[in-house]
Amino acid sequence: MxxxxxxxxxxxxxxxxxxxxxxxxxxxxxxxIRGEDLIELAKDKTYFDVVHLLLEGYxxxxxxxxxLEEKIKTSYSLPEDVLPLFKFLPKGxxxxxxxxTVISLLAGFDSEIENRSNxxxxxxxxKLLGQLPFITVNSYFATxxxxxxxxxxxxxxxxxxxxxxxxxxxxxxxIETFDQLLLLYSEHEMPNSTFASRVIASTHSDMYGALTGAxxxxxxxxxxxxxxxxxxxxxxxxSVDAFEALIHHKLQNKEKIMGFGHRVYMKKMxxxxxxxxxxxxxLCEKDNDYKLLEMCEAGEVIMREEKGLYxxxxxxxxxxxxxxxxxIPLYTPIFFSARTAGLASHIIEQHDNNRIFRPRVAYTxxxx
Numbered sequence: 001m002x003x004x005x006x007x008x009x010x011x012x013x014x015x016x017x018x019x020x021x022x023x024x025x026x027x028x029x030x031x032x033i034r035g036e037d038l039i040e041l042a043k044d045k046t047y048f049d050v051v052h053l054l055l056e057g058y059x060x061x062x063x064x065x066x067x068l069e070e071k072i073k074t075s076y077s078l079p080e081d082v083l084p085l086f087k088f089l090p091k092g093x094x095x096x097x098x099x100x101t102v103i104s105l106l107a108g109f110d111s112e113i114e115n116r117s118n119x120x121x122x123x124x125x126x127k128l129l130g131q132l133p134f135i136t137v138n139s140y141f142a143t144x145x146x147x148x149x150x151x152x153x154x155x156x157x158x159x160x161x162x163x164x165x166x167x168x169x170x171x172x173x174x175i176e177t178f179d180q181l182l183l184l185y186s187e188h189e190m191p192n193s194t195f196a197s198r199v200i201a202s203t204h205s206d207m208y209g210a211l212t213g214a215x216x217x218x219x220x221x222x223x224x225x226x227x228x229x230x231x232x233x234x235x236x237x238x239s240v241d242a243f244e245a246l247i248h249h250k251l252q253n254k255e256k257i258m259g260f261g262h263r264v265y266m267k268k269m270x271x272x273x274x275x276x277x278x279x280x281x282x283l284c285e286k287d288n289d290y291k292l293l294e295m296c297e298a299g300e301v302i303m304r305e306e307k308g309l310y311x312x313x314x315x316x317x318x319x320x321x322x323x324x325x326x327x328i329p330l331y332t333p334i335f336f337s338a339r340t341a342g343l344a345s346h347i348i349e350q351h352d353n354n355r356i357f358r359p360r361v362a363y364t365x366x367x368x
Contacts, residue, residue, distance in 0.1 A: 007362040017198060021054065021345050022189045029271055033187055034058075039271045047158060047182040047338070051129065054187055054345040055122055068126075069157055075130025076151035076160070078102075079109050086142035095333045096219040098139030100212050106131070107208035116206065116351045124207050125344035132337040133161040140330050158182060161337075166325045173286060174324055177279050181317060184272045185335050187342030193217040193224070197343050199357045201350040210347045211340065218336050221258070227331040229258035230318035234295055243295040247302050259315030260303045269310035276316035283323040292319040
């Protein structure tokens with residue numbers, strides 16, 4: 001048993017699970033997904049390549065990937081009895097709360113919910129991945145008093161997802177950029193939300209329950225909500241000089257600058273951030289408006305020189321989302337939607353080789 005002297009706040013560096021799914025190799029600057037480097041995958045693979053890799057263990061061939069997409073498309077819509085729920089979501093409610101509510105309700109429509117076999121859990125994962133664009137987009141639209149957006153099965157998964165958000169047919173560059181973001185957010189070892197999902201799954205709770213807990217974790221500003229905070233900060237400044245002044249002001253007031261620093265990437269730039277930075281550059285080139293890129297680069301320099309901190313994925317992902325025409329309240333829900341592939345893989349792995357989590361404490365209360 002650990003003594004109080006061995007207590008590690010936040011479980012920093014504590015090994016919580018053995019997994020075949022992913023690993024952050026900080027020294028070699030690799031995000032390993034079942035033996036593959038996520039950064040290399042992001043250069044020439046798609047989100048569905050990584051979905052298949054996560055859930056099946058290998059990168060699919062073209063025919064397998066096509067079949068996977070067709071399979072997932074059959075789940076684009078929700079059960080008819082679920083749709084009225086969107087009307088009852090309170091106006092102004094964060095869409096993450098709407099998603100949490102809808103996914104929880106879907107458990108009631110699973111007639112085999114007590115079956116936690118590997119095959120059945122994979123089937124659930126694929127179905128949920130198909131449903132998530134509808135859930136994600138309409139959890140936001142409903143809380144804004146907007147009409148329900150319907151999916152378009154003639155479009156690819158990422159094109160349909162983005163089209164449902166913007167109401168427009170996206171360009172190839174926009175589709176590729178959005179798909180790459182989904183890929184980069186798909187899995188990242190053992191952050192808080194993944195740990196939360198495994199803890200819940202370890203009780204032999206079902207996938208819906210574990211995902212509901214993960215949403216609650218990911219909503220927090222210190223986790224998934226950072227991308228929204230970054231964009232609000234960029235909007236607050238609206239110019240390079242003003243952004244530099246804002247960051248200096250926040251640093252003087254000892255405020256946390258969202259989008260910088262990472263519990264694992266302490267002294268290096270999140271390798272995913274470098275990819276989204278280039279994605280932002282391409283989008284800026286398309287409309288010949290480089291302001292957001294210049295603001296972000298200026299902030300990056302200040303934080304490196306003043307604090308020795310480097311951007312994480314959220315820092316450059318936020319302006320990329322903005323350039324794609326995505327409303328800020330959808331940034332974290334999209335993060336969750338993409339991460340569901342990784343979360344489901346962890347839930348399945350936990351169910352397949354389970355031991356319930358039951359840690360102890362270092363007691364600091366009154367003597368007895």
